[in-house]
Amino acid sequence: MKEKLTGRVHRFGDNISTDLICPGKYFHLRSNIPELAKHTLEDADREFTKKMMPGDFVVAGENFGCGSSREHAPIIIKEVGAGAVLAKSFARIFFRNAINIGFLVMECNTDDLNDGDELIIKPSEGIIKDITAGKDIKSAPLMNKMLDILNAGGFKEYVMKTS
Amino acid sequence: MRQNITEKIISAHAGKDVKAGEVVFVDVDWALVQDGTGPLTMDVINDMGKGVNNPSKNCIFLDHASPSSKFELSDSHNKLRENAEKYGMDLNEVGYGICHQVMAEEKVRPGQLVVGADSHTCTAGAFGAFASGFGSTDIAVAMATDRIWLKVPPAIKVEFTGKLHRPSTAKDVILSLIGKLSARGATYKSLEFTAEAPSSLSMESRLTICNMVIEAGAKNGIMEADGRTLEYLKYERPQEDAKDYNLYRSDPEVDYEEVISIDLSGITPQVALPHSVDNVKPVSDIDEAIKIDQAFIGTCTGGRIEDLKTAAEVLNGKKIKKGVRLIVTPASARIYKRALKEGLLEIFMESGAMIGTPGCGPCAGIQGGILGSGERCISAANRNFKGRMGCTDSYIYLASPSTVAASALDGVITAAG
Ligand code: SF4
Numbered sequence: 001m002k003e004k005l006t007g008r009v010h011r012f013g014d015n016i017s018t019d020l021i022c023p024g025k026y027f028h029l030r031s032n033i034p035e036l037a038k039h040t041l042e043d044a045d046r047e048f049t050k051k052m053m054p055g056d057f058v059v060a061g062e063n064f065g066c067g068s069s070r071e072h073a074p075i076i077i078k079e080v081g082a083g084a085v086l087a088k089s090f091a092r093i094f095f096r097n098a099i100n101i102g103f104l105v106m107e108c109n110t111d112d113l114n115d116g117d118e119l120i121i122k123p124s125e126g127i128i129k130d131i132t133a134g135k136d137i138k139s140a141p142l143m144n145k146m147l148d149i150l151n152a153g154g155f156k157e158y159v160m161k162t163s
Numbered sequence: 164m165r166q167n168i169t170e171k172i173i174s175a176h177a178g179k180d181v182k183a184g185e186v187v188f189v190d191v192d193w194a195l196v197q198d199g200t201g202p203l204t205m206d207v208i209n210d211m212g213k214g215v216n217n218p219s220k221n222c223i224f225l226d227h228a229s230p231s232s233k234f235e236l237s238d239s240h241n242k243l244r245e246n247a248e249k250y251g252m253d254l255n256e257v258g259y260g261i262c263h264q265v266m267a268e269e270k271v272r273p274g275q276l277v278v279g280a281d282s283h284t285c286t287a288g289a290f291g292a293f294a295s296g297f298g299s300t301d302i303a304v305a306m307a308t309d310r311i312w313l314k315v316p317p318a319i320k321v322e323f324t325g326k327l328h329r330p331s332t333a334k335d336v337i338l339s340l341i342g343k344l345s346a347r348g349a350t351y352k353s354l355e356f357t358a359e360a361p362s363s364l365s366m367e368s369r370l371t372i373c374n375m376v377i378e379a380g381a382k383n384g385i386m387e388a389d390g391r392t393l394e395y396l397k398y399e400r401p402q403e404d405a406k407d408y409n410l411y412r413s414d415p416e417v418d419y420e421e422v423i424s425i426d427l428s429g430i431t432p433q434v435a436l437p438h439s440v441d442n443v444k445p446v447s448d449i450d451e452a453i454k455i456d457q458a459f460i461g462t463c464t465g466g467r468i469e470d471l472k473t474a475a476e477v478l479n480g481k482k483i484k485k486g487v488r489l490i491v492t493p494a495s496a497r498i499y500k501r502a503l504k505e506g507l508l509e510i511f512m513e514s515g516a517m518i519g520t521p522g523c524g525p526c527a528g529i530q531g532g533i534l535g536s537g538e539r540c541i542s543a544a545n546r547n548f549k550g551r552m553g554c555t556d557s558y559i560y561l562a563s564p565s566t567v568a569a570s571a572l573d574g575v576i577t578a579a580g
Contacts, residue, residue, distance in 0.1 A: 015347075017546075017548040017549075019527075019548040019551050020548065020549060020550065023550050024551065025553045025554075027199055028228075028235035028529075030203070031235060031239055031242075032235070042555075043555045063350070063380065066346055066380065067282065068282050068527075069280055069281055069284075069296045069299075070199060071299045071300060072203070091350065092350055092351050092380060093296055093298060096298065097297075097298035097299075097300070143314070145186055145312060155300045155301065156300055159304055163213075
């Protein structure tokens with residue numbers, strides 16, 4: 001896990017489903033991640049992949065990633081270069097999948113994070129600095145088990161290292 | 164230590180007594196993948212290079228693209244067939260049925276622990292089993308090692324009193340509960356259902372209710388096995404011995420995070436309006452005429468024999484509205500054959516419906532029955548997220564199979580009489 005992440009906010013609302021993140025109509029592209037990733041979050045914001053710069057953050061409200069178990073949802077958000085997803089709350093399977101692929105997800109109060117804000121994040125301290133608004137936000141700590149998995153680079157890597 | 168049923172099943176699989184909040188490794192009785200999540204699971208298993216521990220516990224289902232609608236999906240199917248062969252895992256072919264339905268018909272036993280790379284794996288909780296959905300990597304590790312880690316969930320108890328009255332069904336019960344809880348009201352939690360008169364709820368109804376707990380974010384839904392469960396199992400699997408089942412019960416006076424009481428006799432037909440499953444209203448409260456283009460009866464929520472029977476009762480001898488397409492997709496080949504024998508398919512055909520291959524049908528926008536721009540569909544499925552049925556600019560309304568059938572006859576959303 002990187003010590004420090006910097007990037008801009010791409011703002012989304014509540015209940016962003018896995019169908020909005022990774023639409024079922026591209027089901028056949030799941031074996032082709034670069035192609036699939038061109039449609040990341042397409043049904044929530046058609047311009048997202050054009051605006052997205054490597055390192056930027058996906059920021060949302062409650063229940064991010066609700067719906068299906070498709071691991072491709074966090075995989076393509078990672079693939080387009082997002083540094084992390086920040087949300088007020090996550091759906092259980094999405095959260096676990098993100099950690100399992102070694103992708104940072106942080107639960108925090110995102111109410112004051114606005115589209116375009118510059119953020120500096122220190123994952124190990126759980127601190128999110130909103131440079132634009134001049135405000136600090138604290139994220140909920142990750143379960144130890146999840147930290148270990150994240151530090152190993154993902155669950156596959158964790159299992160290969162530990163057994 | 165007083166424990167609820169979920170804690171007891173997890174304890175039995177963790178080899179020690181657990182309580183809500185603990186993180187434990189558990190032994191897995193069944194691990195499943197489908198054609199959307201399975202190829203990635205196989206990649207992870209192959210990368211780890213340890214093979215699979217006990218292939219007889221692992222099940223692969225080719226159900227989401229059934230039959231395949233694109234060459235890429237056919238290639239994915241072949242990849243799963245090759246890996247099934249390589250590791251000796253059970254492969255359920257295209258047309259055999261939706262994973263959760265086949266698990267119910269053939270595999271899950273009371274007291275077991277089931278994990279699957281499909282969010283509706285929770286369906287199996289209807290047997291008094293612990294069942295939950297995970298992603299491809301978690302299931303790859305479960306298949307390779309027969310174990311998975313999880314946090315024991317806190318429980319919400321949902322007590323049913325009274326009896327359902329026609330035309331209301333289990334689908335109306337769970338829609339109304341999700342409307343109350345919201346789409347995240349049970350996130351990370353267990354929803355434990357009890358009934359004053361448990362035998363009044365058929366196994367089909369229990370499967371429908373447990374199927375949709377994920378729509379409130381829950382980790383698992385569970386109902387204790389009883390006489391009705393054993394009857395179902397005896398009918399579906401005469402070769403099994405009931406002595407092999409582990410019937411767990413929650414201890415009296417266990418604490419629940421919350422207790423919700425629902426009087427089944429007060430449940431009326433419900434509909435979830437676009438684009439969220441918790442946007443629930445009684446059908447009787449809809450005052451405008453909502454015209455529909457397509458009606459769909461099927462899926463792991465509403466494609467069981469009981470669902471087809473209630474829909475056929477509504478459609479019997481009548482014709483669907485001109486301009487409406489009605490798709491009926493039995494959830495499994497077993498159901499298809501029964502519906503054929505009982506004359507249900509003929510009733511559907513006579514009404515103007517078309518019958519799909521057993522599998523997920525158009526539920527997730529992958530094949531056969533994708534909506535067009537601006538179209539409205541009333542569906543017996545479990546999700547109405549924007550774009551779910553293949554078109555961003557379309558509208559999905561969720562209801563019971565009988566409401567779907569009645570709406571197909573009228574051309575506007577309406578409950579059966
Ligand atoms: S029928 Fe629909 S909800 Fe059920 S497993 Fe298939 S795609 Fe998922």
